[in-house]
Amino acid sequence: MTDLTTDRPGAIHARPVRHPGRWIAVVGIAIVVAMMISSVVTNPKWNWSLAFQIMQQKPVIEGLWKGTIFGTIGSMALGIVLGVILAVMRLSDNPVLRGVSFVYTWFFRAMPRYVLLAFMGGAIALLYRNFDVGIPFGQQISRALGLGWDGTFWSFSWNSISSTIWVGILGLGLSEAAYMAEIARAGILSVDKGQSEAAQALGMSPGQTMRRIVLPQSMRVIVPPTGNETIAMVKDTSLFIAASIITELYFQAYGFGQRSFQIVPGFMAAVLWYLIVCSVLMVGQAWLERHFGRGFGTAKKPKNQALKAKMVGVGNAGAGSV
16 A cells, blocks of 8 residues: 555645736725715715605605505516416417417517506596496497396496506506516426426326426526516506506605705605615515525535544545555
């Protein structure tokens, strides 16, 4: 047996490669950041005290809860549920279902959300005072036959909700469903077809296979873009003004700034609330990504460090002798 350690070279005095460009970039960034902090702290026009006061005003808090947070939850809930349905329709073998899903996605992805909310808040009220559900051409048939019933089973007045948060939730939810349909479709396609075939071999119906096998595994792909869409929806609630919805964070904070002739503090009050809400959502998104990403692309480290060190020592001893 020969000890190979004597044949090994001596200590290598290696020096790391120098990167002067990195230090120059760090110094430049530090200077820019210091200038920004100096401007924010020393410029009295920011008026941070007034911005913090505006943040605490009752109409602003009400707009935060009712308009921004509740509007985001309602719009995303509608968008996710309808988006998953559209994704399943898009992947169906039925050409009619595929066509309906494609047309819906095409239309709402092409429609700007501000225009959609403006249309739903104003134009629909002008076109249709009431939405009637009943027999088609019921009024004409009733007149021709001299009947007293116009064939309407149920009637709904659009003007009663045209300027409420429900129109905003409906508009943003319908728009979001088009994007969630593509996200859900990508997640479903990421699951190996063998999973569905194995579930069907066990006697599961297509609906059970989708709910119990495919969708849970596709969440690893669906969650990250859905989190991004949720954060974007928080900011898109500021478009509610297009439907004349004033119970909303940005509108209320900006209104306080206008009335006090201090526009910048009004802007910053809204910005600070958006930063707080989006930061909380980012933490929740990170937790969900770790939860649904368990077992994918990560190797577990040995819990017993002593056993690991022992294994490394045995390996070195074996390599040093022949």
